[in-house]
Every structure is written in structure tokens, then in C-alpha cells.
Amino acid sequence: MLYLVGLGLGDAKDITVKGLEVVRRCHRVYLEAYTSVLTVGKEALEEFYGKELLLADRETVEQEADSILKDADVCDVAFLVVGDPFGATTHCDLVLRAVQLGIPYQVIHNASIMNAVGCCGLQLYNFGETVSVVFWTDTWKPESFFDKITKNRQNGMHTLCLLDIKVKEQSLENLMRGRKIYEPPRYMSVNQAAEQLLDIIQNRRLQGEEPGTIIIAMLLFAASQFSFSDESLNSTAFLFILAACWSAAEDGFGRV
Amino acid sequence: MLYLVGLGLGDAKDITVKGLEVVRRCHRVYLEAYTSVLTVGKEALEEFYGKELLLADRETVEQEADSILKDADVCDVAFLVVGDPFGATTHCDLVLRAVQLGIPYQVIHNASIMNAVGCCGLQLYNFGETVSVVFWTDTWKPESFFDKITKNRQNGMHTLCLLDIKVKEQSLENLMRGRKIYEPPRYMSVNQAAEQLLDIIQNRRLQGEEPGTIIIAMLLFAASQFSFSDESLNSTAFLFILAACWSAAEDGFGRV
Numbered sequence: 001m002l003y004l005v006g007l008g009l010g011d012a013k014d015i016t017v018k019g020l021e022v023v024r025r026c027h028r029v030y031l032e033a034y035t036s037v038l039t040v041g042k043e044a045l046e047e048f049y050g051k052e053l054l055l056a057d058r059e060t061v062e063q064e065a066d067s068i069l070k071d072a073d074v075c076d077v078a079f080l081v082v083g084d085p086f087g088a089t090t091h092c093d094l095v096l097r098a099v100q101l102g103i104p105y106q107v108i109h110n111a112s113i114m115n116a117v118g119c120c121g122l123q124l125y126n127f128g129e130t131v132s133v134v135f136w137t138d139t140w141k142p143e144s145f146f147d148k149i150t151k152n153r154q155n156g157m158h159t160l161c162l163l164d165i166k167v168k169e170q171s172l173e174n175l176m177r178g179r180k181i182y183e184p185p186r187y188m189s190v191n192q193a194a195e196q197l198l199d200i201i202q203n204r205r206l207q208g209e210e211p212g213t214i215i216i217a218m219l220l221f222a223a224s225q226f227s228f229s230d231e232s233l234n235s236t237a238f239l240f241i242l243a244a245c246w247s248a249a250e251d252g253f254g255r256v
Numbered sequence: 257m258l259y260l261v262g263l264g265l266g267d268a269k270d271i272t273v274k275g276l277e278v279v280r281r282c283h284r285v286y287l288e289a290y291t292s293v294l295t296v297g298k299e300a301l302e303e304f305y306g307k308e309l310l311l312a313d314r315e316t317v318e319q320e321a322d323s324i325l326k327d328a329d330v331c332d333v334a335f336l337v338v339g340d341p342f343g344a345t346t347h348c349d350l351v352l353r354a355v356q357l358g359i360p361y362q363v364i365h366n367a368s369i370m371n372a373v374g375c376c377g378l379q380l381y382n383f384g385e386t387v388s389v390v391f392w393t394d395t396w397k398p399e400s401f402f403d404k405i406t407k408n409r410q411n412g413m414h415t416l417c418l419l420d421i422k423v424k425e426q427s428l429e430n431l432m433r434g435r436k437i438y439e440p441p442r443y444m445s446v447n448q449a450a451e452q453l454l455d456i457i458q459n460r461r462l463q464g465e466e467p468g469t470i471i472i473a474m475l476l477f478a479a480s481q482f483s484f485s486d487e488s489l490n491s492t493a494f495l496f497i498l499a500a501c502w503s504a505a506e507d508g509f510g511r512v
Contacts, residue, residue: 018269086374109372111365114380118342119363124370129413130381157385
């Protein structure tokens, strides 16, 4: 059996009782380590679970899925994911592969930022499409997330903005040369996201558009900046970005 | 301290380890029992938690919140909610009351149908506004949920439809006469929801509109019809409604 187990959003004890029982009886336990990270490290999880964890980076999950699924038809294998297992596309892929191989699977759900965002006080019912605010590069500055936020706003909906995370990524040069040298991990800060959004607003104004007032509630979901046991931290981040965007509006969308 | 603890969507063991520790050390533990219910009853939860639970119905939560919050500034009180604590409006109210009374609070998040719906294979990123399909009465047949589904569809978004649940509700007559007599609990079935949607489509056609093709993925979230440890059940419900809606489309939106 393949078990996909959500770990929730905080620390080792945010796993469900059911999830913990599964982890403790599994033959192999993988920890997905690239779409999201917890505030506690692998070692803290291993100590609490009483089980050795195998780190599964993007390469392992996307290119070596068969090694994860090996013998899962005759023994139990767990695949741990921060948040809920179906927040990211690649884990659907893993399930589809298991199904194709005739391996049964079970999902142990947990909190995801997609529902826990309700803690900021905005009603979940009123959220439109979730967007990812991606790291801009010198040559790649997509603005599509801004258009989606605007569309949600026009429909009277809030937008949950997920901030980019780059773990074990190769530089373009190393990728092209096939060198397995990885960049240090990066987690987008609220400041960086706000900067990019304000840049887009400025671009639009230069093009003669008037983007209208947008209020953005942004929660940090990055290891060093997010603690789920301290809800006030979320509020701080939320208020910061709220303030930034209001100022931008009042200031004629200029830089704040 | 007031703790709002999410119970997840399945059975007693879907509580998080952190949540279980909180429940076991709290002075009073309330179980919210009207916005949603688990597949297991109060007794099964009490046995697993090793703790007596106080049932909190709509009346208690909305009109007697102060009794829940009593002494929460000097002792620990837990308020248990199926799914995640911030899925329903009233629990924000409880937090606001606590804050006004100077009572600190902490949220222990868990899976909600708002994120667990990802198990049906549709990407969470691509969900638009969530709608509630409410029970129609002889004199009240709102169609707004249909318009929201249509709007989501026009924007290329899926819609999560929450099916109505009526627990400890008074009939209009008993409500007007102030008689505390409650109707038996009702949980909307996928069939009932589909019937209402098809009725609306038929109404619109009679009015000369052509509503267009809508595909609706609907998951059951009612005690007797939803088992989270058996994901195939979800698929069945999903496929049923999918089939119903496709047939409706092919059949010129007639009754199927």
C-alpha cells in the first residue's frame, strides 16, 4: 500500500494520529522536500516519528518515482507531504503511477494553506483562484498572477497568493551544461512579492491603464518566516501587505 | 486559553497529535455539532480522547457563546470543529468574542473539504468560488449557486459544491410560535442536489436562456454517505454527478 500522508503546516505534532500510526508501521518513509518545508527539520520529525526518513527532492519524485513505488504492492510505503498531499501537481502523478502499477493507495489528509488561510479572518467561501507569485529573473517577469488577482477582485473574491520557493534548483547555465550543482534554497519574502506587484502596477500605469484598488492578503508559507502556533505572525504579515497596498492605492499606485 | 481544534474529515484518529494533547489537558471540551458531522458519533470520540464532550448546537454557539468562554482566561477550554475551525462564519464570531474579553486563543488546523477535495484529481489552484447548494422549500428556491457555478465555469474554474445539512432546525411554524421543537436531521444527497440544478437549467431554458455545458464535481460530505478512508466512494459520487451532468448536456439539458 502507498500512503500519502499530509503533515500539516506547523511542526512534528501536526501530523494526525492516523498518519502517525501509518508512518510508524511503514517499511519505507519518504519526506517530500521541495514544494514546501516545515519549520522543523528532518531530524526533529525522525525523532518524533521514531523512524528514519528518506528525503525525496524534485528529481527523485519526478524522475525516479518507480524507486519510491518499489515493492509497494507487497509492503507499506509512506510518502509525507507538508500540508495536504494534493496541493501540488506532482503528487497526483505519483498516485496515477501507483494505480497503473496496480498498487493500492490511501490518502491521510491534513491542513493546507488553502484552507488554513481562513485564520486571517477572510471567509474561505469568498476566495477566487489561488495564484503563485513566482521569482522574477532578469529575462522572465511574468505578470499573469496580477491579472488573476485583478479578475478575482472584479468578481468580489479574495486571492490567496502563494510565495515562490526554490529548493535544490539548478542555475540555467548548470542546467544547460548538465552539471548537478544546486543553488542555495530561496523563499520569497512578503517584501519581495509586494515589490513585484508594485512594479507591475507601475508598468500598467505607464501603459495608460488604471489598475484599480487591490487589497491583497498575503500569508507567509516559508520555513523561517511562518510559525503556525503563533497566529499573530500571520496577522503581522497580513497587515504589512495590506498597508503596503493601501498606501499604493492612496499614493496613486506609486512606490511605497 | 481558548483552543479551536479541527478534527479533520474521517474518524476519531484524524485529529492531530497536537490537537489530541490539547483536548486531553483541557478543562472543558465542546464539540460543535451543527455545521458538519463526522462518520463516528460523540461516544466514539469521547472514548478515543478519554474525555467527556459537551455538545454545542447552533443555539449554544450563537446565543450562549459566553458560557463556552466562561473562565477561559484562567483555564483551558477546547472547541472542536469537524474539518478546519475556520470553515464556518460562526467560529470567527467566537474568536472575536474571546479577543474582546481578553481571552487568548490558539487554532489547531486540520484538513477541510476545501482542500481535501483535491483527492478527486482536480487541481486546487483551479477552483473558483465555493458554493452551498441549499435545500429548497415550497416557497424558497434560490438559484444563486447556479449562477456562481456558471461564472466559475466561464472563468475556466472548477466549483466545489457543499451540500446542505440541517441539524436541530425548527420548522417555520415552530420558530414563529417560539416552540423549541426540532425537525429530524437532514443531509442533502447528490441526487437531490442534481435534481435542483437540473430544475434551474430547465427554468432558464424556458426563459429562453441557453445555460451552456457545466460539469460539476460534487463530493458528499454527510455522515452516512462519506467515508474518507475509502477514496473510491468519492470517485463514485464524483462520477455519478459527472455522468448526470454530461447526459443533461447531451440531452439538451432535459431531465436525466
